Amino acid sequence: MFRLSHPERLGAVAGALDESERVVLTCHVRPDGDAVGSMLGMAAALENAGKEVICYCQDEPPGNLSFLPGFERLVHTPPLPFPEGSALLVLDCSEADRIGEHGARMVDEAHRLIVIDHHLGQDMCEGSDTSEKQSDARSDDFCVQYIDPDIFATGALCFAVLSQLKWNITPEIATNFYTAILTDTGCFRHSNTTALAFDMAARLVEMGADPYDISDRIFERVPFRKLALLNLALDTLSLDLQGRVAMLHITRSMQAQAGASVQDSDDFVRYARCIDGVEVSAFIKEISDELVSVSLRSRSWFNVAAVAKSLGGGGHFHAAGFRAKGDAPLWRQRLVGMLQPIFEQREHKSSMAAQEAAG
Numbered sequence: 073m074f075r076l077s078h079p080e081r082l083g084a085v086a087g088a089l090d091e092s093e094r095v096v097l098t099c100h101v102r103p104d105g106d107a108v109g110s111m112l113g114m115a116a117a118l119e120n121a122g123k124e125v126i127c128y129c130q131d132e133p134p135g136n137l138s139f140l141p142g143f144e145r146l147v148h149t150p151p152l153p154f155p156e157g158s159a160l161l162v163l164d165c166s167e168a169d170r171i172g173e174h175g176a177r178m179v180d181e182a183h184r185l186i187v188i189d190h191h192l193g194q195d196m197c198e199g200s201d202t203s204e205k206q207s208d209a210r211s212d213d214f215c216v217q218y219i220d221p222d223i224f225a226t227g228a229l230c231f232a233v234l235s236q237l238k239w240n241i242t243p244e245i246a247t248n249f250y251t252a253i254l255t256d257t258g259c260f261r262h263s264n265t266t267a268l269a270f271d272m273a274a275r276l277v278e279m280g281a282d283p284y285d286i287s288d289r290i291f292e293r294v295p296f297r298k299l300a301l302l303n304l305a306l307d308t309l310s311l312d313l314q315g316r317v318a319m320l321h322i323t324r325s326m327q328a329q330a331g332a333s334v335q336d337s338d339d340f341v342r343y344a345r346c347i348d349g350v351e352v353s354a355f356i357k358e359i360s361d362e363l364v365s366v367s368l369r370s371r372s373w374f375n376v377a378a379v380a381k382s383l384g385g386g387g388h389f390h391a392a393g394f395r396a397k398g399d400a401p402l403w404r405q406r407l408v409g410m411l412q413p414i415f416e417q418r419e420h421k422s423s424m425a426a427q428e429a430a431g
């Protein structure tokens with residue numbers, strides 16, 4: 073139905089799900105629309121196929137996802153000891169540690185491991201073979217995975233798997249997968265948006281997803297306190313390095329003043345990113361007296377994942393982050409210092425290229 077790379081892996085994952093009678097579904101920590109949508113969509117499909125399901129995610133999802141059909145399925149207590157004979161379906165995540173504190177043990181105790189993801193992570197099948205106890209007891213097909221970093225959302229891979237199985241896509245499932253695709257493509261604005269994203273979205277709308285209602289519930293019901301916090305954060309917005317870098321931050325006292333929750337500022341980095349001429353943007357959030365979390369975004373050529381990685385974090389080329397000791401003023405200064413030589417190097421290279429072309 074959909075043309076995707078690695079059809080053999082898609083087939084293996086579809087087959088493994090079909091064979092499993094009991095499935096524990098899980099995703100990454102601090103779950104987003106793609107993680108939750110994928111999980112709830114797959115849970116409904118598996119249950120409709122007569123299987124027993126448990127949906128576990130360590131952290132509470134953002135409140136604006138609570139309208140998703142089946143949201144009440146989510147449990148935050150780890151299913152341990154792992155239910156006998158159950159498969160573990162890991163969605164939007166391919167590292168045991170990213171599942172959370174209990175991820176490694178769940179992977180260790182699962183009867184079978186099935187991974188569907190689009191992150192560049194570790195090979196979970198390889199990782200799952202390391203303990204000796206397992207290699208004897210577990211067959212070759214203990215772990216099957218379908219990981220495609222070129223695909224915009226895990227929900228899209230799940231949709232492809234269900235299509236392969238020819239399982240019925242109900243309006244509930246369509247709503248969850250549409251949400252996964254909508255949120256992970258940034259409303260079809262991110263660089264990962266392809267014709268397939270629109271194709272799948274159109275099919276999901278035909279199958280019962282309501283695009284107006286979903287957008288309304290996710291993006292147009294912002295609590296007032298969030299805008300109060302944004303108001304304070306925008307006061308800190310500034311440009312550096314000739315307008316190519318934009319930064320903003322929030323302190324703990326700003327959060328207290330606005331009565332805001334930690335999640336209320338999750339997307340603030342985009343207010344720095346959207347400024348004309350800005351290549352790199354940063355949002356610094358003080359999460360305790362000693363600790364900040366930093367979100368980095370870039371527009372075109374700048375690899376923010378490399379910067380984040382050098383500071384113990386990670387992410388994608390255009391979107392990355394890290395946590396570090398210190399406060400917001402310190403990290404604003406430090407980041408400018410780190411970014412400046414990279415911009416200078418780029419300038420140097422392009423002026424050399426221009427000279428060569430001229431001479």
Ligand SMILES: [Mn+2]
Binds near residue numbers: 106164190224226256
């Ligand atoms: Mn995702």
